[in-house]
Amino acid sequence: MSGHEYTVPVPGLKATEVPEPGAVTIVVPTFNESGNVRQLLHQITESVPAQVPCEVIFVDDSTDDTPEVIRQAAQDCPFPVTVLHREEPVGGLGGAVVEGLRAATSDWIVVMDGDCQHPPSLVPELVATGERSHAGLVVASRYIKGGSRAGLAGSYRVAVSRGATWLTKSLFPRRLHGISDPMSGFFAIRRSAVTADVLKPLGYKILLELSVRSRPREVAEVPFVFLDRFAGESKSTAQEGLRFLRHLAGLRTASPVARMVGFGLIGLSGFVPNLVGLWALTGLGLHYVPAEILANQLGVAWNFVLIEHLLFRDRRAHRRWWDRVGRFALLANADLVLRIPLIALFVDRFGMGALSATALALVTTFVLRFAGTEALVYLPRRKKEARRAA
Ligand code: GDD
Ligand code: MN
Numbered sequence: 001m002s003g004h005e006y007t008v009p010v011p012g013l014k015a016t017e018v019p020e021p022g023a024v025t026i027v028v029p030t031f032n033e034s035g036n037v038r039q040l041l042h043q044i045t046e047s048v049p050a051q052v053p054c055e056v057i058f059v060d061d062s063t064d065d066t067p068e069v070i071r072q073a074a075q076d077c078p079f080p081v082t083v084l085h086r087e088e089p090v091g092g093l094g095g096a097v098v099e100g101l102r103a104a105t106s107d108w109i110v111v112m113d114g115d116c117q118h119p120p121s122l123v124p125e126l127v128a129t130g131e132r133s134h135a136g137l138v139v140a141s142r143y144i145k146g147g148s149r150a151g152l153a154g155s156y157r158v159a160v161s162r163g164a165t166w167l168t169k170s171l172f173p174r175r176l177h178g179i180s181d182p183m184s185g186f187f188a189i190r191r192s193a194v195t196a197d198v199l200k201p202l203g204y205k206i207l208l209e210l211s212v213r214s215r216p217r218e219v220a221e222v223p224f225v226f227l228d229r230f231a232g233e234s235k236s237t238a239q240e241g242l243r244f245l246r247h248l249a250g251l252r253t254a255s256p257v258a259r260m261v262g263f264g265l266i267g268l269s270g271f272v273p274n275l276v277g278l279w280a281l282t283g284l285g286l287h288y289v290p291a292e293i294l295a296n297q298l299g300v301a302w303n304f305v306l307i308e309h310l311l312f313r314d315r316r317a318h319r320r321w322w323d324r325v326g327r328f329a330l331l332a333n334a335d336l337v338l339r340i341p342l343i344a345l346f347v348d349r350f351g352m353g354a355l356s357a358t359a360l361a362l363v364t365t366f367v368l369r370f371a372g373t374e375a376l377v378y379l380p381r382r383k384k385e386a387r388r389a390a
């Protein structure tokens with residue numbers, strides 16, 4: 001853990017006396033929420049400790065005086081309050097939540113925002129619902145009866161949120177079955193169901209990350225009204241939207257089969273720059289053979305950029321970029337060179353028709369190219385790692 005951390009103990013109660021069975025650790029990610037944290041702690045004090053023993057952990061990436069304000073406000077709280085301040089905000093909001101999940105000690109963990117858009121009065125109910133239904137995860141949902149998104153600022157954000165929810169639900173129909181609001185930032189999870197090590201959070205959607213990568217078998221939902229922010233402004237940006245799309249792509253292509261499908265789709269999309277390039281180069285008067293070769297490189301470049309960012313984002317570090325470009329281009333061009341002799345082989349040796357031979361050759365070189373890209377471009381190099389370990 002980088003940065004500093006401190007706990008404000010409750011008078012007369014030692015830190016070791018918490019947690020109790022059924023108790024809850026409330027994890028709150030904060031980024032410059034100095035105008036909200038005092039109010040949040042006040043609301044938690046009003047509605048939680050009388051129902052269920054609690055502690056609060058702030059995971060803070062602020063550049064303002066939020067940690068200081070929390071420390072001041074914590075002195076009026078009848079429960080332990082901890083601030084984990086991170087010097088490096090790795091993984092953004094999601095990374096902060098995972099740090100909180102790791103640090104939590106109670107049977108139940110509730111994750112909620114620090115801007116009072118998530119009503120703390122619901123915390124005991126989330127935990128009670130989990131206990132009653134033996135669920136590992138209880139989602140506070142805006143999209144079931146009794147819930148609403150009153151505080152989502154403006155029809156633009158409502159439309160974006162709805163579209164994103166629909167897209168996400170259609171990409172993961174099984175994993176998100178029974179979760180009407182996978183974008184919610186408000187949920188309770190049993191500590192025994194947390195598998196922090198498999199999580200690779202990227203930005204805002206930590207519940208999505210959890211439910212796709214390590215979904216507890218039983219999931220329950222409780223409706224809630226998404227309120228207005230108490231103070232300040234949302235920290236979400238257009239860049240956060242792009243991060244979300246990358247997050248979706250990363251989750252969807254975690255398995256090799258899904259990656260192969262993605263690889264194929266990206267390959268198909270590469271025909272567009274390829275053909276446009278061919279059209280432009282022949283238009284400039286270039287002979288069609290060199291034009292084909294050049295235009296093909298355009299398609300290769302297009303494919304490379306998409307594959308790097310959408311499919312192998314977290315497997316790039318062990319080779320330099322020019323090394324990856326070189327290998328990728330070599331594989332892509334070998335594909336072209338290999339295709340004709342392969343077709344000839346299928347026709348002459350196996351007596352196949354030209355059309356089926358071409359189709360079979362396309363499939364074969366595609367699978368070879370995919371396997372080659374996985375193994376020769378993006379596979380972590382074992383020898384070096386082993387040597388380093390030794
Ligand atoms: N530690 C940390 N690091 N906290 C962060 C960061 C970060 O990089 N970015 C944002 N936060 C904190 C904020 O301080 C706040 O407490 C909470 O995360 C939510 O951030 P907001 O900026 O208020 O998000 P929002 O209201 O736009 O979005 C919320 O509602 C969405 C549903 O519409 C979040 O809960 C989203 O996860 C949720 O999808
Ligand atoms: Mn908010």
